[in-house]
Amino acid sequence: MNKIVTAAATLLFSMPLVALAQNAPKAVAVTANAPGQAAVSEGIQLQGKIKAVDKKTRSVIIVGATGNEIHMALGEEVKNFDQIHVGDLVTLTYIEALVLELRKVEAKGLRERVESEQAVRAKPGEKPAGAIERTVRVVADVVAVNPKAKTVTLRGPKRTVELAVNDPARFKEIKVGDQVEATYTEAVALEVTAAKKK
Secondary structure, eight states, X not given: OHHHHHHHHHTTTSOOOOOSSSOOOEEEEEEEEETTEEEEEEXXXXXXXEEEEETTTTEXXXXXXXXXXEEEEOOTTSTTGGGOXXXXXXXXXXXXXXXXXXXXXXXXXXXXXXXXXXXXXXOXXXXXXXXXXXXXXXXXXXXXXXXXXXXXXXEOSXXXXXXXXXXXXXXXXXXXTOEEEEEEEEEEEEEEEOOOOO
């Protein structure tokens, strides 16, 4: 199931999130800027260990790094339930990324929104795992620029939003009437791996 975790981790520009043992939550944030572009990515990884498995009720108890316990009932949508064993590691990786790119207006008033979603699951016989990636791509109009308040207001096809802009140099590049292309990606990956043999 390495493809699932790899696909999710790629969204964080190959940031090291892989946990080698039962670890406390790890959080990572990346910000990148280039002329006319900005990118922000954040991710967190949580890991726990399977303490108990109840096959009759299809439930498990997961113990976190600080000793906290979570009782989870797993429905029929969780494939390969029989592959879960006491001592297995459960790793949850959550990643979100936002990329903004300024571009000149090519067709005034043209705004668009395109959504897509991809999901993958473990193959029969493998440990349970899965990942969902949701992407929203929007072309929006710049309708207000306020350097004093450090904000830019964008109007897309469904709503208008005001974004904080921390880099003062961006205000030299952005003006009312420009268009911004924004891509927001959210990915969640869950993987159960066998406990290491001692």
